[in-house]
Amino acid sequence: MADETKKPSAIWETIKTVVYALIVAGIFRTLFFQPFWIPSGSMKDTLLIGDFLFVNKMAYGYSYASCPSIRIASVGINIDAAxxxxxxxxxxxxxxxxxxxxxDIxxxxxxxxxxxFIKRVVGMPGDTVQMKDGVLHLNDVPVGLEDAGNFEEVFEAQGPLRSRPRCENGVVGEGASCLKSRQIETLPNxxxxxxxxxxxxxxxxxxxFTVPEGHYFFMGDNRDNSTDSRFPPQVRxxxxxxxxxxxxxxxxxxxxxxGRSMLFFWTWRADRFFKALE
Structure with a gap:
């Protein structure tokens, strides 16, 4: 009899533990750090497809956007932060x-x-932003540029979306070297x-583009493969x-x-553990 009495109590305690853990995790994610897995190549070579990081939510304070969105399409859950x-x-x-x-990224x-989305902020409130022949101009002044060789990667399916990179050296075959010109860009600050x-x-x-007060202009580091502030939000x-x-x-x-999943530990990149972002 004693065992039958304890069994429902043990189940209830387990449920409470799980609920408390979820609440604590929700508070932690809302107030401090949010996990983010890079799904696309728009920020190469600073960020690669498959990079995993935590976003510092304390850096800019809090708004409605600090609350997490919960989207699990497989079970029909779509709860937006708003x-x-x-x-x-x-x-x-x-x-x-x-x-x-x-x-800042x-x-x-x-x-x-x-x-x-994850991008780099280049235009501050009140700035004018323009691209001329591939060079970023801020307030009608070109940013500093220095050639830095090529970025090289293998032409193959990448990440869970299995997307293939675009290459400056033209159409290449599966497994071939895919090249892009690399430069170091220096902003006014x-x-x-x-x-x-x-x-x-x-x-x-x-x-x-003239950046309105209270707004920012974002661009991806992989300039020719980035959906960013150069395009209106109603389009792409x-x-x-x-x-x-x-x-x-x-x-x-x-x-x-x-690899296709961050759980595939044998595909982890050994040179990117705890790497500082620039």
Whole structure:
């Protein structure tokens, strides 16, 4: 009899433990760090497909976008951050807000569809931004550029999406070397980082964008393969990103997987453990 009495109690204690653990994990993710796995090549070679990192949510304070979105398509769960913390939305402000600096790598919510993106902020409020012949111009002044050889990778299916890279050296076969020109770009505040070039295309020459107050202009480091602020959000870009849509800053990789899943530990890249981001 004693055993039968204890059994329901043990089950209930287990349920409570799981619930408490989920609550603690939810609070941790909302307030401190959010995991992020890089799904595309728009930030190569700074970030590779399969890189895993934690986003520092304390860097810029908190807004409705700090709440996690919970999307599990296989079981029909689609809970957006705005559904949880929508009462904080609409004023483009943040609690304990901190300003990003030019060159920060930031995860943010897409202004229209709410998807999480990761890009580099290049244009600050009030700046003018323009691309001329593939060179970024800020306030009508070209950024500093220095040639840095080629970025080389294998032409093969990458990550869970099995996407193949675009190559500057033309159409190459499976397993061949895929090359992109690499340069070091230096922003007006002295921040430097690598950018890649694949080809000459329309996004290498744009009109002049004037960044509104309370908004930011983002670009990917893989300039010819990035959906970013050069394109309007209603089409295939992100446009200007409001301050309240910032989620957090990416500072350091935890590890990186070259396979279809981050659980495939035998595909982890040994040279990217705890790598600082620039």
């Amino acid at each position: 559904d949880i913390c929508g009462f904080l939305d609409g004023d483009n402000t943040r609690f304990w807000g901190g300003e990003p600096k030019q060159g 930031i995860v943010f919510r897409h202004p229209v569809n709410g998807t999480d 002295g921040e430097s980082h690598a950018i890649l070039n694949i080809t000459n295309q329309r996004s290498d020459n744009t009109g002049v 870009g992100v446009g200007f990103v409001p301050y309240e849509n910032l989620i957090g800053r990416a500072d350091r990789l935890i590890f990186s997987s070259a």
